[in-house]
Amino acid sequence: MWTFGKKIAAGFAVLFLLFVGIGSVAYRSIDMLTQTSYRVAHTQTVLRDVDELISGLRQAETGQRGFIITGEDPYLDPYRRAIIAVPKSFQELRELTADNPHQQRRLAAAEPLVQERLDHLKEGIDVRREAGLEPAAKLIQRGEGKRLMDELNRLTNEIKTEENAILKQRAEEVEAASSGARRTIVGGTLLSLLFVTAVGFGLTRSLANKVTAAVQHVQRSATDLQTAANEQATAARESSTSMTEITATVTELLASARQIAGSAQRVTTVAEESATAAKSGDGTVLQANESITGIRQQVDLVVTHMLELGKKSQQIGSVLDIVSELAEQTNILAINATIEAVGAGDAGRRFSAVADEIRKLADRVASSTKETRTLIDDVRGAVNTTVMATETAWKAVDTGSRQFAEVATTFKQIAALVVTTTESAREISLATQQQTTAVEQVNLAIANTAQAARETEASSQQTFQTASRLAGLSKELLRLVQHQPAG
Incomplete structure (x- = not known):
């Protein structure tokens, strides 16, 4: 079911789509007009450069003839300006018509003619400088310059004819785009107005019906709310x-x-x-x-x-027994050494003295061992x-x-x-x-x-x-x- 909010949203959506369509068509038409205007200006520039090319050649011819007739150098000023302007105009024509193969072929055919015409003009100037008026006049009377200019005029007329045809075609495109844009904008605007009127009328009727139903419902709810409020107040007082x-x-x-x-x-x-x-x-x-x-x-x-x-203590006693035994053995060895030293006479006297000292040392060791044993025994008793x-x-x-x-x-x-x-x-x-x-x-x-x-x-x-x-x-x-x- 369509709610009131959905109807409004749908109406705005349709209006939005209509405006988007009108805007798109208008934008496309304006863009086309802009692009066509650029192309028209481009075509007019080509025509202007063609005229400047022919005008430059004619100025060069005018300067050359003035110099041939008078022999004065200032008459060559138009010629000097032309020999600079003509190549420049020709180069611009080549760049402007780079996307048109027919015009490129015509320019390719005209380029040697332009150069030949400039060379012919220079030749007449050189003859006038070197040989005088009559040879230069005879050179002009041969008609070579007129032939070259006629050929160039024919080619440039073809170029201008095609460019004018293109210009006319683009003018028709501009008119068609303008007419389409006008029709779209006017038609879209009228359609939008009609749609807005219809939607407004429908929403007004729908809103009136819904408001009437809602008001009636509010009246019933207000009555119920009054009854509930009275009951709630009574219960609240008791509570x-x-x-x-x-x-x-x-x-x-x-x-x-x-x-x-x-x-x-x-x-x-x-x-x-x-x-x-x-x-x-x-x-x-x-x-x-x-x-x-x-x-x-x-x-x-x-x-x-x-x-x-x-x-x-026991270990010390055992060591003392060993020391006592060693002392006794040392004493016995010392006695035997003394006996052997006495038997050796004078040769064993020193050895006898050493053996005597060893025996005394052994006696002292034995005496000390006995005293130590006594002390060890006392310590052992105290320890026990x-x-x-x-x-x-x-x-x-x-x-x-x-x-x-x-x-x-x-x-x-x-x-x-x-x-x-x-x-x-x-x-x-x-x-x-x-x-x-x-x-x-x-x-x-x-x-x-x-x-x-x-x-x-x-x-x-x-x-x-x-x-x-x-x-x-x-x-x-x-x-x-x-x-x-x-x-």
Whole structure:
């Protein structure tokens, strides 16, 4: 179904297409006129250059004859200007007719004639300079110049005839384009006016019918709206009264919820303080347990070092046995060396002195080894005693560590129970606060609802008044559309 908006859009679309068509035709016609004007000007330029070519040759001939008759050089000025202008005009003609093969052939035929005519004029001037008037006059009387000019006139007349024919054809094209553009513009304009008139009349009738139907519908809707506004105002008054009573009840509930929230907050504070104390005691117990564990580790380390020291003492004793044995062997060797040195006489005296020193050194080493052994034995005894005492202390520390670990475990359980109690108290406090917030939000929502009910009641009155005015306006609009006199 065609709506009013679609009809207007369709009308504008058709008008747009008509204007586009008229504009296109006008633009094409103007463009054709412009192009044809350019071609007409081009043709006129060709005709002008042809005339200038012939005029130049005639001026050259005039200058030549004046010089031949008088023998005075100033008469050659037209000739000098012509020999410059003629080649220039001829070159322009070749360029202007480059797209016309017929004219190019004619210009090709005229070019040697032009050159021959200029050469003939120059020959007459040279004869007059060298031989005088009579030979030059005889040269002119032979009629060669007239023959060349007649031939050139024939070719240039053919060129001008074709260009005039082209000019006439282009003038007819201009007239045809102008007539077509005029017919299109006038016809399109009349068609557009007729279409606009028809569309305007149709839209006016359609609009009047639609407005009449819409006004009648508005009248019915205004009546229904008045009835609904009265019912809405009554319901809004009842809703406002109920909201006021609910607001008083929720206010009392809000006061009770705030008292409960305050008590829960205090319980949460006490529980948090208990949890803090429990966490602090738990930290102290953990630190003490860590200290005992450190002592145990240190005792273990001392025992290990003592046992290691006992092992090292035993190793030193073994080394001392080897050193003592080496000292005895060295002493025996020194004695044997002394005996051998005495048997050798004077030759072994120095060796005997060295052997004696070695024996003394061996005696000192044996003596030092005995003293070191005694010290090592004392150290070994002290190490054994220390190891026994350390083992006793390690057992005592181990027993204390296990007992303290049991205490730390018990304290952790207590701390965990306190933390659980604190979390429960915090959850109770949070739930109470949320309940208080919810009650406040409910109170605010009820207050907003009451305000909305009052506003609804006021807007219902305004709606009733607006509906009444709308009914009056619809009657007036219907009267205007249907052209009825006011009753």
